[in-house]
Amino acid sequence: MGAALTVPLEVQIAHKLADFTLDVNFVAADEPLSVLGPSGAGKSMLLRCIAGLERAGRGRIVLNGRTLLDSEKKIHLPARERRVGMLFQHYGLFPHRTLAENIAFGIQQLPLGERGPRVAALVERAHLSGLENRYPREVSGGEQQRAALARALAIEPEALLLDEPLSALDAHLRSQMEAELQSAFDRYARPSLLVTHNVEEAYRLGKRLLVLSRGRIAAFGDKDDIFLRPPSLEVARLTGCKNFSRVRLIDRQCIEAIDWHCRVRVAQIPSAAPAYVGIRAHHVRFVDADERGEQAENAFPCWLVRASQTPFRVTLYLRLIPPTKSTEKKDEFDLQVEVTRERWARLRDQPEPFRVMLPPDALFLVSE
C-alpha cells in the first residue's frame, strides 16, 4: 500500500482459457504499451479482462488506486463502472446511430447544454466535421476509426485499450491512422494498451513492449532492449527476427554458428550456455568487392538462393556454403537478408560469391 509508488495500472490475473491459462503480471505507466503476440496468444482476452467484459478467474486489477478486480475480496466492477475506454477491432460503432450520436452515447448523463459543445469538440478533433450526421456505414474505415476513438475518449477514460486498431484498414489508410493514433496517445497521456500482431506497429506506437505467448509474458520492458537483446529465442522470433543458428562456444569472444557453417566473433559476452545466435535480416551487411580485405572480421562468402522483391526492399535468401549439385537442397538457405533495392542493384552485377558481414554487435545470443 505504498502511496509513493502507486502505478497508474496494475494488472495481475490468471484466467483459464480453452487450451492455456492467461497468466500475466505487469504494471503500465501513463504511456502507450504495445502488447505483441501471435494470434491466439491471449492478447484480446487480456484487454477484455481489464475492460471487465470478461471476468478473470483469479487476480487483481487496480487502476489509479481503484480496484477493478480482486478475486480474493470478491470485487468485480462491471464494465460500465470501470472507466476504461476500449477501441474494438471492428470499432463496434452502433450502426443505427449517427457518428455524433455514437460519440455522445457515453456522455448521455451530461445536461444537453454541456453535451452538445463537448460532442462538437470531439467531432472536430477527430476531423469528422461535416460527417457527424452520417451513419457509420456511410463513412470510410478511417473515419469510422476516428469516430470510435472519439467515442471511447468522450467518457474521459482512465485507461485506453486498443484491440488491433489498424488491422481492419486498407494499407493506404494504415500509416495515416497510425500517425493519428500516435498523436492521440501523445495528448491522452494515460495508460494505453495497444494489442497488435504487427511487429513494426508495436515498435512504433508503444513506448514499452509486452510480448505475450500462449498466455504468458515472454518479455516486458523497454522496446529497444527487447529488440536488440531478446531474452529468448521465442521473443526474438516474435519480434520478427528471421536468422538463427545453433551455437557452440569456442571462447568468450568467439562462437561456432553450427547452422551457418562458420565461426563468428560476438560483442555480447555469452551467458552461461547460449543455445542460439541470431541476427536480424536488416542487420546483415554486404561487403563490396572493392572494400574487401579491410573488413575481414565476421565476413563470409555466400551464394544467392533466391531474391524476393517488394517495392522498396529486397529480401535475399543466402547460403553460406557453395551450392550443391543435389536438387533436394536447392531451396535451402542459411540467412535471410534485407537490403534496399539500390543496394541490390549494385550487388547483383558483382560475381558470386558475394560477401556478407555479420556485425558483432548485431549478433545476439539466446538460451533455450
Added chain:
Amino acid sequence: MDWSPVWISLATSVTATAITMVAGLAAAIWREGRRGPAMAVVDGVFLLPLVLPPTVVGFFLLLLLGRNGPIGRLLLQFGATIVFSWPATVIAAAVVAFPLMYLTGRAALEQVDLQYLQAARTLGASEWRVFREVELPLAWPGVVAGTILSFARALGEFGATLMVAGNIPGRTATIPIAIYFAVEADDIGRALAWCAVDVIISLALLGGLYYWTHGQSLGRARWARR
C-alpha cells in the same frame, strides 16, 4: 348479423399478441447466454405449444385453469373463474402464439453482434440501456417478424380456445369458432360469410403490417446504406 365474433377475435388477438411479445422477448432475453442440458428442457417446454395439437394445449390449460386445477383453485379463492370467459380466449391465443415470438425473438437477439453490446457497456451504459438503445433497435426487424407471426397465429387460433373458452356467443365466440358452429348447424351461408370476413381481416391486417414494417425498414435502410 351479430358482429361480436369480429370484435372478440380482434380484441383477443391484439391482447394476446401484446402479452406474447413481452413474455416471448423476456424469455428470449432470459435464455440468452445460458447453456447446459437444463436449457434443452426449457426450450422443449417453451416450444411445446407449437408442436402439440391445439386441442391438447387447450386440454392442459383446462386442467390448469379449471375449478380443480392449481391456478383455477387459487383464482376461485378471490371469487374469479377464468375458464369459459373472454380472458380464457386471450390465454389460449397467447400460449399457442408464444413459441413463435420466443423463437423469432431469440434468433433476432442472437444475431446482434456482441461487440455492440460490449462497446455500450464500456461506455458506461446500464444493462437496461444496452437493451433498450442498442440490442432492441438492432434486433427490431426480427422482433417485428415475430410479432406478425404471433398475431397471425392468435387470430387463427381455434382448438385450444374451444377447449378452454368454449363457444359463448358475445363473450368467447371468435370468428373461427363461429365458423365451426355455423358449419355444424348446417348454416353454410353464415359460415361462408364469416370465412369471407376472416379473409378480409387477415389480408387487411397483414397488408397494414407489411406497409408499416416496410416503412420501418425503409427508415432502417438509411443506416444500412452501402
